Amino acid sequence: MDAGLIASKRLEEIAKCSLPGDGVTRLPFTDEHKQANTHIAGWMKQAGMTVRLDAAGTLIGRIEGQGARASRTFILGSHQDSVRNGGMFDGIMGVALACQAVEQAFAEKGEPDFAVEVHAYADEEGVRFPTALLGPRSLAGSFDAHVLKMRDTENVSLEDALEGFGGKPETIHSLKRNPDDVLGYLEMHIEQGPVLEQENLAVGTVTAICGIERNTITIHGKTGHAGTVPMQGRRDALVPAARIVAETQDQARKLENLRATCGTLSILPGAVNQIPETVSFSLEIRSPDDAARDSFRSHMVDYAHRVGEEQGCRLTIEKTYEQPAQDCDPHYRRFLEDACSMTQGRSVSLPSGATHDASAMAELCPIAMLFVRCRGGVSHVPEEFASSEDMEQAIAIAARFLRAL
Ligand SMILES: [Zn+2]
CATH class of the missing domain: 3.30.70.360 (Alpha-Beta Plaits)
Structure with missing residues (x-):
């Protein structure tokens, strides 16, 4: 089966890890999140990665580097959670495509000379607790311990929810990465707007996060x-x-x-x-x-x-x-634009009007983002859709980018 069809099949399967009702409702540190992580761990292992859950509840897949840059890590990531009655692409698609890009980049040509990680962050949408980005903020060192006391509508604190999930709230501070050890970060996300559809292109390069x-x-x-x-x-x-x-x-x-x-x-x-x-x-x-x-x-x-x-x-x-606005790294942008031109004939660049995990990661390392075309420009609704063909292009572009690093 080709990569795009595998991506569609995986996203259909993991969409079932949801509360009942229209679309996908998957909140952080819940049974649905736990079930989703079982799927994601399978994708990571399939790509040759070892899998662990960190103290902030981020599921991390990792391939060790085998060369001169072995001590440095390139991270690909996105979030597993959704809004209430959201779509099956926002967030989770970035995790699925990242696993496949790593698999495609290194399956044949052998291991990279730097370490590669795929991260599935627990919470980006901020639906269950009035805070978000716990995972990337922990890595960037911008995590504020006060948020652990925040409570959901059932009066469960974030601290207790995270602990019950297998996280370790008391050691989150130790997750902070040394910027010298991190090469950069790439996130793939559904566009949530109409630009790529108007341009008739599957994938676009993000210039900056607004x-x-x-x-x-x-x-x-x-x-x-x-x-x-x-x-x-x-x-x-x-x-x-x-x-x-x-x-x-x-x-x-x-x-x-x-x-x-x-x-x-x-x-x-x-x-x-x-x-x-x-x-x-x-x-x-x-x-x-x-x-x-x-x-x-x-x-x-x-x-x-x-x-x-x-x-x-x-x-x-x-x-x-x-x-403040966060610029995507100009060097990575050039790599991505080249990979887009080679894969789909031409490239288009556009800013992101929405915030992403990448905004928090920008405080740690250079960031890069790819947008995947979104049918009708709609997102955060059950009708949200990205095609297998478009996802296949995104995987190929990200794999080219990883090999060019
Ligand atoms: Zn998102």
Whole structure:
């Protein structure tokens, strides 16, 4: 059977490791996760790797290096968990394809001169606990022990869940890798967007993982009776808010690599016959270019204050979250673009608008990512789909890349 069909078959099998219901629901440190790890361990062994579970619950397959760079390790990885009622590709496909790429790269030409590991991280989606990326953060040394006290909706702490799964919460700090020992990291992931489908290409090279910031904009006006307060002189807090939401889209549309969204909005007092007094809404900005994100933010801050003043409203903007963009390694990108051109005739590069395990690994070593075409651009739903043919291309490209390292 060819590699693409094997990948499809494996993903269909492991999709059964799920809570009942539509699509795949596989949360970290559960029975479904345990069953999934049995499948993944089989894939790793098939590729000639020895298998172990680390203290943070990451399943690790490893081939020792047989040469000059034997003390250094190249890591391929992705996450095993899903969102609720998600698809059968997001995350787990990256683990399956990594095992097959290692098998294809080294089965015939012998062992690599550096060590190779495939990692299946426990949690990237952050569905069960209000935190994520425990595995890669442990390796990068950015793990925060406070998260171990976080609890799921059943009141089980992350610490207890991990311990019950066979992890060792008390020794997570010892997982931190020495950057000198790690060559780099490659992650393969379903695109979760429409670009590759539009380009009519199976696989694309990721340029950078977008930086993200979230702001809360609050506008204070003055309420009053909708029927008795004259229109002239009203201080309706929703009016500047509406202008800011429209400007967010208008301005972002002028920029190539920027996404901006107002995704939540609350209105007080929130009644049909009362003028809005306080309106609070979110402004999320993403870009692979931190400077572009900063200048967009400045424009929006100036605009917001201007339209707030015009309406006689007071306005505050608070940044509630920020993570910088992470560039993919230019050297690895070139290798991947060459491997893409050789395998599928041409290559296309695109940024990632979503965060991945690779964002945490970027704090440890150079990172690289490949996206695989996604039908209809949809992800995190049961309809999520990548074809056998496309996965076969991704395996071949990653295998070429590994041999070129
Ligand atoms: Zn994912």
